[in-house]
Amino acid sequence: MDLKYLNTFRTIVAEGGFSRAAEKLNYTQSTITFQIGQLERELSVTLFEKIGRKMVLTKAGEQLLPYVDEVLSSVEKLRCFEQELVQCQGDLRVGVAETQLCYRMPPVLKEFHAQAPRAHLFLRSMNCYDIRDELMSGTLDLGIFYEDVGGFGSNLVTDPLSSDPLALVASPRVKARHPDYITPDQRIPVPLIINEPRCIFRQIFEQYLRDKAIRLDHTIELWSIPTIKNLVENDVGISFLPRFAVEEELEAGSLAEIPTSLSGRTITAVCAYHKNKWVSPLMRLFLNLCAGG
Template sequence: MELKYLQTFKTIIEEGSFSRAAEKLSYTQSTITFQVQQLEQELSAPLFEKIGRRMVLTKAGEKLIPYVDEVLSSVDKMKNFTEDLSQLQGDLHVAAAETMMCYKIPAVLKKFHEQAPQARLFLRSMNCYDIRDALLKGSIDLGVFYQDIGGLGSSLTTYPIGQYPLALVASPKIRKQFPDFITPGQQLPLPFIINEPACVFRQIFEAYLKEKDITLDHTIELWSIPTIKNLVKNDMGVSYLPSFSVKKELEDGELCTIDSELDGKIITAVCGRHKNKWISPLMQLFIDLVCQYGSV
């Protein structure tokens, strides 16, 4: 059924005659008549009847009016929906790994807000495994995480953001006391300060300690990267973090690196989505921005 037939039907009702409807729609009267006949044929019911010189609605035509109004109203809503998308409006749900959220995403958010001020961005800090699972379930639109966790399968599409080196860091005092993280079989009386067990760089470092048979006194587990750094700066232990997250502290001399056989180890950050997820203009904007500014 042609939408234009429904629009013609509604215009006839509004204007009161076939001729005035033809004038308003810039059709010939024969075109109006043809469209009404086509609509009557599709509905298998007469919609107008001639009373004297006037064409008036039949009972079927009267009953059709609310249905036509509903259809045309829905079409208008769809047009507005498309316009909203093109104007970068709507909601976007994004989850990001803690270190990316703290040190890479803020610059992205600033640009995103400048270009899409009417959008609503819902952000969550999650570990990389949970981000992967949320993308697979479709509970978030986009995820910013480290692909080193593996298990992405063929259901996710990822966009590379950047590759980042990792660093074993401590305060100058702790490094002077414990400079050797290479000799196997050591028992070092200091804690490892890091976030939750599913943290990808925690897993890398703990696997290294196991391989080298190096034992640390205990683990202090925190969820805040700034808090972890503050404890390490205050001689509480060592941590293993992406270099970008400790760049300022290394430059200021508050932290320093300790040599290990993990020197040169990198992790790769990506922006991911479910492969079947429709890429809205908002999603595309965020993907473009995080790939541009997240690597800086």
């Protein structure tokens, strides 16, 4: 049995279809179809069936999946065996939430490169939901994100890193003009400067505003936390961020925290990987560094 047929089968399942698997593996769709046909002939079963416009797993395909995961995991262990005997090297794909990447990860990354200079670290700043999804599909080895995204059940192994409070912040001048974000049913003529719509702390604050029937002027949507802070410091609007991301500015007085009914609300950062993923020496090093070990 050709291992690449098993890898193709697993990729179809992970990507949700033949055409996406072909794109992911850089194959033609006819190659994908041929490989699955060969695998079905070897096993004497039908693995996929067409329902409507989609190809879905048959019962036999569902039963095969855990065996394929086990085989591919064992192959990965064999490929890493020599590395384990010598030193940490190879590739590691890590997705990190932007606030964690900016303010918490630099010491970890510095020490990782010092201890594993021959490793190839593929690091991406990503939305937490995308990190969760790519961990589930196997595209990422590790993810640093906020567990508040949920939706992964027991499929991911998560190691808690920290639980951090959130803060509504403005410049001292904007806070002096608009200090009340607790009284319900009001309109406050300032914009919210925040990350993209699937940002965890944006979702928390927007739900708070809906619950309080508080309407802001408009939303300025940016991808850069440092840029968001810069605009807030310059009286453009307010923002709702993890407190550790604005700690220096609060201490310096260039930003001021505004009281809300969300006082005490925290978000929990975790380092996670898929439960079926073999924890290679390189992964173990990164996990230990994140945990402060």
